[in-house]
Each structure stands twice: as structure tokens, then as C-alpha cells.
Amino acid sequence: MLIETGGDPDGGYNNLASDPGGATRWGVSxxxxxxxxxxxxxxxxxxxxxxxxxxxxxxxxxxxAVAVAHFDCAFLSGVVEAARILQRTVGAQVDGRLGPRTFEALRSFLAGRGPEMVAAKLIEARACFIVDLVNEPEKPRERMNLLNLKGWVVRLVRLTAYVSRSTP
Known part of the structure; x- marks a missing residue:
């Protein structure tokens, strides 16, 4: 599961000029x-x-389902940013740390929705986060992010399919 969600499932090596992480293999920069x-x-x-x-x-x-979507976000955008996205999604106070209040907000948000819907909401929030990255006012970074947009969108589509397949 982690190989499929974390990085390139084939372990491909990439070193794209547009990737601020530099050289990457298995998704590790x-x-x-x-x-x-x-x-x-x-x-x-x-x-x-x-x-x-x-x-x-x-x-x-x-x-x-929530764990897989959250992991993918943490791996790509960092643990703190992933926590912020999860907190905004479930209506918790946004501080970038998952603690008792965030877990309580998550439990409330899960009620009547289920994990698959929460995962879908997290993926949707990630899509919005990516759009914001591409639209940043700082021009050189905006161009780099635009070059990476297709890969990010493909990743979210694959993540959505993976979450759908891996949940009963």
C-alpha cells in the first residue's frame, strides 16, 4: 500500500528541473x-x-481510507501541511498538529459520512491546495508548479481510485 501511494510504484528515478525537491526515487526526494x-x-x-x-x-x-489520503498528503506536502488540510476539512482548529481536539472533530465529521467520504473530501482539499500553489503570485515558482500540475492531478486521480478499491 505505501509503495502504491507514496511514490512511483516502479521505483523510477527522476531528476526534473521543475521539481524543487531535486532528484527523486520511489517518491523520496x-x-x-x-x-x-x-x-x-x-x-x-x-x-x-x-x-x-x-x-x-x-x-x-x-x-x-482517511489514513491513505492523509499519508499521501503528508508524504508530498509535509506532515504539518497535511495536518492543516485535515483540520480544515473536518472543521478543527488549524494548528498543524493532530491531537485530541482534531481527532474529536474527525469523529464528529465521520458520523453519517463514513471514511470514504472523508477521504474524498481530503483529496478535494488537496486539489484546491494544488490550485493555490499553481496560482501563487511569485512568478518563477508559479511556472515550476504549473509544470508539475499534470503529475499532481494524475496522482490525485490514482489516489482516488486506490482509496475506492481498498475500502469495502
Whole structure:
């Protein structure tokens, strides 16, 4: 599951000029892990990094569908930004940390909706976040983000399909 949601399922190596993360393999960027040579990163090393994100983002405390959507956001945008997106989605106070109040707001939001709907709302919020990135006023970054837009949209489509397949 983590390989499918976290990074390139084939472990492809990319080094796109438009990617501020620099070189990437299995979705792990050289910028985020400067002490690693991501070009030679193994699947097992990538899995360990995914596990770290999974735990830091508290995905182990979320329903599966919500956890998968939240993990993908945490892996791509950072644990704090993912927490903010989740908090805005469920109507919790936005502080970038998942604590008791956020989990209570999530429980209330889940009532009558179910995890799949909450996951869909998280993915929708991610789409809005991406649109905001592309529309940033800072021109050079806006151009970089626009170059990455197609990949981000494809990722959200695949994530939506994955969440739909992986939930009963």
C-alpha cells in the first residue's frame, strides 16, 4: 500500500528541473534526504521512510481510507501541511498538529459520512491546495508548479481510485 501511494510504484528515478525537491526515487526526494543517494535508494529504504511518515502523520490512528489520503498528503506536502488540510476539512482548529481536539472533530465529521467520504473530501482539499500553489503570485515558482500540475492531478486521480478499491 505505501509503495502504491507514496511514490512511483516502479521505483523510477527522476531528476526534473521543475521539481524543487531535486532528484527523486520511489517518491523520496534528494532535498528531503540530503544524506542519502536517492539514485540508489532501495525499495526497503523507501518503505522505511514511508513508515516514518505514516507514524509522524498519525495515520495508524485513522480509518484506512482517511489514513491513505492523509499519508499521501503528508508524504508530498509535509506532515504539518497535511495536518492543516485535515483540520480544515473536518472543521478543527488549524494548528498543524493532530491531537485530541482534531481527532474529536474527525469523529464528529465521520458520523453519517463514513471514511470514504472523508477521504474524498481530503483529496478535494488537496486539489484546491494544488490550485493555490499553481496560482501563487511569485512568478518563477508559479511556472515550476504549473509544470508539475499534470503529475499532481494524475496522482490525485490514482489516489482516488486506490482509496475506492481498498475500502469495502
Amino acid at each position: 534528494q532535498r528531503a534526504y540530503p544524506h542519502l543517494d536517492v539514485a540508489t535508494l532501495t525499495r526497503e529504504q523507501a518503505l522505511e521512510i514511508y513508515r516514518e511518515y505514516w507514524i509522524q502523520a498519525k495515520c495508524d490512528q485513522l480509518p484506512v
